Amino acid sequence: MSxxxxxxxxxALLRAAGSTLALAALPRLxxxxxxxxxxxxxTPLTGAGGSYGPSMRKAMEFVAQEVNxxxxxxxxxxxxxxxxxxxxxxxxxxxxRKLTDVDKVAxxxxxxxxxxxxxxxxxxxxxxxxxxxxxxxxxxxQLPHQGYLIRTQPNTNLQIGKLAEFLLSIKSRRVFVLAxxxxxxxxxxxxxxxxxxxxxxxxxxxxxxxxxxxxFRSEIDQALRxxxxxxxxxxxxxxxTILMKELFKAGYTGAKVAQGYAVNQKLLDSMxxxxxxxxxxxxxxxxxxxAGYKRLAAFLGSGDLDPYSCQCHDQISLxxxxxxxxxGEATGTAIRDHVRRIAQGAGVKVDNAVExxxxxxQGKEINFEGASGPCDFTDIGDILDCKIRFDQAQGAKFKFVxxx
Amino acid sequence: MWGEVPQLLVNGLVAGTVLAVPAIGFTAIYxxxxxxxxxxxxxxxxxxxxxxxxxxxxxxxxxxxxxxxxLVAGAAGVVNDHLIxxxxxxxxxxxxxxxxxxxxxxxxxxxxxxFGNELRGYDLPLRRDWRxxxxxxxxxxxxxxxxxxxxxxxxxxxxxxxxxxxxxxxxADDPTLASLKGIDADRVARLTNFGGMGLAGIGGMxxxxxxxxxxxxxxxxxxxxxxxxxxxxxxxxxxxxVGALTIGIAEELSLLSLAPAYRTxxxxxxxxxxxxxxxxxxxxERAY
Numbered sequence: 001m002s003x004x005x006x007x008x009x010x011x012a013l014l015r016a017a018g019s020t021l022a023l024a025a026l027p028r029l030x031x032x033x034x035x036x037x038x039x040x041x042x043t044p045l046t047g048a049g050g051s052y053g054p055s056m057r058k059a060m061e062f063v064a065q066e067v068n069x070x071x072x073x074x075x076x077x078x079x080x081x082x083x084x085x086x087x088x089x090x091x092x093x094x095x096x097r098k099l100t101d102v103d104k105v106a107x108x109x110x111x112x113x114x115x116x117x118x119x120x121x122x123x124x125x126x127x128x129x130x131x132x133x134x135x136x137x138x139x140x141x142q143l144p145h146q147g148y149l150i151r152t153q154p155n156t157n158l159q160i161g162k163l164a165e166f167l168l169s170i171k172s173r174r175v176f177v178l179a180x181x182x183x184x185x186x187x188x189x190x191x192x193x194x195x196x197x198x199x200x201x202x203x204x205x206x207x208x209x210x211x212x213x214x215x216f217r218s219e220i221d222q223a224l225r226x227x228x229x230x231x232x233x234x235x236x237x238x239x240x241t242i243l244m245k246e247l248f249k250a251g252y253t254g255a256k257v258a259q260g261y262a263v264n265q266k267l268l269d270s271m272x273x274x275x276x277x278x279x280x281x282x283x284x285x286x287x288x289x290x291a292g293y294k295r296l297a298a299f300l301g302s303g304d305l306d307p308y309s310c311q312c313h314d315q316i317s318l319x320x321x322x323x324x325x326x327x328g329e330a331t332g333t334a335i336r337d338h339v340r341r342i343a344q345g346a347g348v349k350v351d352n353a354v355e356x357x358x359x360x361x362q363g364k365e366i367n368f369e370g371a372s373g374p375c376d377f378t379d380i381g382d383i384l385d386c387k388i389r390f391d392q393a394q395g396a397k398f399k400f401v402x403x404x
Numbered sequence: 405m406w407g408e409v410p411q412l413l414v415n416g417l418v419a420g421t422v423l424a425v426p427a428i429g430f431t432a433i434y435x436x437x438x439x440x441x442x443x444x445x446x447x448x449x450x451x452x453x454x455x456x457x458x459x460x461x462x463x464x465x466x467x468x469x470x471x472x473x474x475l476v477a478g479a480a481g482v483v484n485d486h487l488i489x490x491x492x493x494x495x496x497x498x499x500x501x502x503x504x505x506x507x508x509x510x511x512x513x514x515x516x517x518x519f520g521n522e523l524r525g526y527d528l529p530l531r532r533d534w535r536x537x538x539x540x541x542x543x544x545x546x547x548x549x550x551x552x553x554x555x556x557x558x559x560x561x562x563x564x565x566x567x568x569x570x571x572x573x574x575x576a577d578d579p580t581l582a583s584l585k586g587i588d589a590d591r592v593a594r595l596t597n598f599g600g601m602g603l604a605g606i607g608g609m610x611x612x613x614x615x616x617x618x619x620x621x622x623x624x625x626x627x628x629x630x631x632x633x634x635x636x637x638x639x640x641x642x643x644x645x646v647g648a649l650t651i652g653i654a655e656e657l658s659l660l661s662l663a664p665a666y667r668t669x670x671x672x673x674x675x676x677x678x679x680x681x682x683x684x685x686x687x688x689e690r691a692y
Binding site for chain 2: 242245
C-alpha cells in the first residue's frame with residue numbers, strides 16, 4: 001500500500017510551520033500598532049504581601065477606566081491582564097511567563113516583594129517587556145536591566161539612611177537587626193553598620209533568618225544576648241508576628257522598629273496591644289497633598305492610602321503616557337525610551353494620565369507628578385528622593401511621630 | 405559561648421521530647437509494615453489543623469484539642485493507607501515509600517486548599533517565659549514536654565501489657581510466625597497506622613502550640629523525624645526516643661558554631677554518619 005498521499009510532505013510541513021509562526025507574531029504586531037493596549041499587573045493578591053495586592057490592582061484599574069472613558073491612548077483602549085504573584089518568586093515567574101508569552105503585554109506593573117522582582121526582571125528585559133515595581137532592594141536596579149525597569153519605591157540605601165537618622169534622633173545606642181532572608185537583608189545591615197557609628201550608636205549584631213519557620217527561639221536568644229536597646233525587625237508580617245510574640249514571651253523590654261508594610265494595622269489587630277505597644281514603624285510617605293492622591297483616595301474609599309497603591313496608580317499613568325509619547329507604539333522598548341520624557345523635565349506639571357494625554361495630543365511637553373511623589377528617575381531606574389513617615393503603635397493603633 | 409550551653413540543652417530537651425512522638429509513630433510503622441512512611445509529615449499537619457479547628461472554632465482547651473488531633477490524624481492514616489499505600493505494598497518497600505512521598509504532597513495540598521497558606525495560631529493566652537538566671541523556658545514548652553511524655557508512656561504500656569500491643573510486637577518481630585499463631589496481620593497493620601499517624605498528629609500539634617501552624621508544619625520536621633528514627637535504629641521504639649533526644653539536643657548545640665538557618669543540616673549529617681558507621685542505629689533494629 002502506498003503511503004505517499006497520506007503522509008505530510010516536507011514542503012507542506014515547512015509551509016504550515018511558517019504560517020503558524022507568522023500567525024503567532026501577528027498579535028504582537030497588532031498590539032504594537034492597533035487594537036487594545038495590553039498591560040499586565042502582577043501584584044501580591046495572596047501571601048505575605050496579600051494586604052496590598054488587591055488595592056494595588058484596583059488603583060491600576062482606576063486609571064485604566066479613566067483613560068478608556070476619555071478615549072484611550074491615541075484611540076486605543078487599555079486592557080489590563082491581572083495575575084497573582086502570591087508573594088512567591090516561583091509563582092511569580094510562572095505568572096510573568098504567561099503575561100509575556102501568552103498575553104504579550106507591553107509592561108508588567110506592581111511587583112511587590114524584592115525576591116519576586118529579582119526573579120521576574122530577567123524575563124522582562126529578555127522579552128523586552130517594561131517592568132515597573134514597588135520593591136525596595138538596592139540590588140534590583142543594579143541588575144543589568146538595560147533600562148527595562150523603573151521603581152517608584154525608595155531604594156534600601158535611601159530607606160535605611162532615613163531609618164538610621166530616626167534611630168539616632170531617638171537615641172537608640174545598641175541596635176540589633178533580625179532580618180528575613182531577602183535581597184535587601186545584607187544591604188540594610190551594611191548601611192546601618194556604616195551610618196550608626198557616625199551618631200555614636202552601634203550595630204551590636206545581626207541575624208538573617210529563614211522566614212518560613214514557625215519559631216525563632218534561637219534567633220531571639222542570639223539577639224537578647226547582645227543586650228540591645230533597639231531591635232530592627234526587617235521581615236514581613238507573618239514572621240514579624242511570631243518575632244514580636246516571642247520577644248514578649250522572652251521578656252524583652254527594649255524598643256522595636258519595623259517597616260510599615262510588615263507591622264501594619266492587620267498585625268496590630270492580630271495580637272494583644274501589650275505585645276505591639278511602643279513598636280516604631282517606617283513607611284514611605286505618598287504625596288498626600290497632591291490632587292492625584294486625593295482623587296485615588298476618593299475612588300478607593302479610604303482617607304489613608306498605602307504607598308503601594310499610590311505607586312501603582314503612578315506606574316500605569318507613566319506607562320500610558322510613555323506609549324502616547326511614543327506615538328502609540330505599545331512595546332516595552334518604546335516605553336523605556338520615552339518614560340523619562342514624560343516623567344521629569346521642564347514640561348507642564350500634570351497629576352493624572354487623562355490630562356497628560358490631552359496635552360501630549362496638543363504637542364506639549366509634560367512632567368508627570370504622581371500620587372506617590374514627583375516620579376523622577378535616575379538612569380538606572382531609582383527615584384531621587386522620598387519622605388519617610390515614622391509612627392508608633394500605641395494601644396493597637398498607630399500614632400504619628402515624625403516625617404524625615 | 406559556653407554560657408549558652410544550659411539554655412541550648414533545655415531547648416534541645418524540649419525539642420527532642422516533642423520530636424520523639426512522631427518519631428515513635430514513624431518507626432512503629434516501619435517495624436510492622438517494613439517501609440518508611442513519609443506521610444507522617446502530612447498527618448502531623450492534619451493533626452495540627454484538626455486541633456486548631458476544635459480549639460479556635462469550638463473553644464476547647466489544649467489537652468482536648470490534642471486528643472482530637474490524635475484521633476483525626478489516626479483515622480486519616482488508616483484511610484489513606486487502606487486506599488493508597490496498601491495496594492502498593494506488594495510492589496516492594498521502595499515503591500511504597502515513593503508512593504508515600506507523593507501522597508504526603510497531595511495531602512499537604514488538600515490542607516492548603518481548605519485552609520490557605522497563612523500562619524495560624526492556637527487560641528491560647530500569651531504567657532511570659534519562666535527564668536532561672538540565664539535560662540528561660542516557656543510554660544507552653546513545659547506543657548508540651550508533659551504531653552509528649554504521657555503519650556510515650558501510653559505507647560510503652562500499650563505495647564508491653566495489652567494483648568493487641570503484644571500482637572503488634574509479634575508481627576514486627578516475625579510476621580510469618582505471628583500469622584501461624586492466628587494473629588491477623590491486616591488488623592495489626594490498621595492499628596499500627598492508626599496509632600502511628602495519631603502520634604504524628606500529636607507531634608504536629610505540639611510543634612504548633614508554642615508558635616503557629618501552616619500546611620508546611622509537618623514537612624518542616626520530617627527530616628528530623630526520619631533522622632531520629634534512623635539514629636535510634638529503624639523499627640526500635642526506644643531507639644526512636646533516644647534518637648529524637650539525640651537529634652533535638654544536637655540541633656540546638658550546633659548553634660554554638662552554625663547559624664540557625666543551617667540547623668536541618670544536623671539531621672542530614674546524622675543520617676549520613678549512622679548509615680555509614682552503624683547502619684543498625686544506636687539501639688539496633690528491634691521493636692520494644
